[in-house]
Amino acid sequence: MAVRAGAALRTAALAALSLAVAAPLVWMVGVSLMPKGAASAFPPPLWPAHPTLVNYRDLLLPHPDPGGGATSYHIAPAIVNSVVLATLATLLGLGLTLPAGYAFAKLRFAGRAALLRALLALAVVPAQVAMLPLFLLLKSAGLINTYAAVLTPYLAGVYGVLFVRQAALAIPDEMLDAARLDGAGEWRILVTIVLPLLRPTVVTLALFTFLASWSDFLWPLIAITDQRLYTLPVALAAISREHGQDVELMMAGAVITTMPVLVLFAGLQRSYFSGVLGGGIKG
Numbered sequence: 001m002a003v004r005a006g007a008a009l010r011t012a013a014l015a016a017l018s019l020a021v022a023a024p025l026v027w028m029v030g031v032s033l034m035p036k037g038a039a040s041a042f043p044p045p046l047w048p049a050h051p052t053l054v055n056y057r058d059l060l061l062p063h064p065d066p067g068g069g070a071t072s073y074h075i076a077p078a079i080v081n082s083v084v085l086a087t088l089a090t091l092l093g094l095g096l097t098l099p100a101g102y103a104f105a106k107l108r109f110a111g112r113a114a115l116l117r118a119l120l121a122l123a124v125v126p127a128q129v130a131m132l133p134l135f136l137l138l139k140s141a142g143l144i145n146t147y148a149a150v151l152t153p154y155l156a157g158v159y160g161v162l163f164v165r166q167a168a169l170a171i172p173d174e175m176l177d178a179a180r181l182d183g184a185g186e187w188r189i190l191v192t193i194v195l196p197l198l199r200p201t202v203v204t205l206a207l208f209t210f211l212a213s214w215s216d217f218l219w220p221l222i223a224i225t226d227q228r229l230y231t232l233p234v235a236l237a238a239i240s241r242e243h244g245q246d247v248e249l250m251m252a253g254a255v256i257t258t259m260p261v262l263v264l265f266a267g268l269q270r271s272y273f274s275g276v277l278g279g280g281i282k283g
């Protein structure tokens with residue numbers, strides 16, 4: 001009886017916590033479906049009596065300008081830019097991080113210990129500290145205000161290399177030695193043996209990289225000045241400077257930014273939790 005009561009209490013506590021976490025998201029969606037000014041009423045409604053998509057239309061499609069003609073918030077090109085950049089950051093980041101993590105875990109080469117210590121030291125340096133020297137370096141190379149500048153921080157993240165290394169350490173050396181005796185090179189071993197075993201780790205790292213690039217605001221704001229290259233967070237910030245008082249419009253922008261992330265996470269959550277909690281290989 002006491003066990004059942006304890007289980008019921010835990011279930012109730014988890015349900016209450018889930019509701020507390022989900023409530024702001026539900027309210028965000030509700031406000032985005034309200035007509036202009038409805039969210040400013042007191043007390044604010046939790047859900048619109050007559051839902052409307054006018055805020056999404058205003059963000060995604062050209063709409064009439066009071067001065068004549070048509071105007072647009074340029075949010076659709078920013079969505080395309082964010083999708084392209086997040087996808088490229090994920091693919092390029094994995095392409096560089098996975099071999100590096102495997103090399104640090106299973107290969108012996110000159111300077112390996114010193115490089116690993118340097119990576120561990122860099123892991124504690126805040127990313128904001130490196131932004132100024134990185135900006136000056138990219139500016140001297142003529143890459144500011146380009147996609148290359150935005151992608152550079154994601155090409156070989158320190159945490160990604162250490163994450164892959166830690167997972168690859170669990171792979172038995174005997175398995176790799178047997179492949180080498182059969183004539184397999186290191187690249188073939190990486191592709192045919194290591195990566196399939198590290199699938200949860202690869203999915204987790206890909207998810208982390210995509211979400212970090214998708215939601216990044218500060219670095220794209222620094223590296224990009226051309227409005228045509230704006231990412232979604234930067235474009236929404238530019239809109240908020242002029243229309244920040246339009247709560248419903250900004251909530252629609254927040255939904256557009258958040259929902260792809262939630263859908264992606266929901267679709268990959270099993271592999272994600274396996275990678276974070278269980279390591280790269282099942283024991």
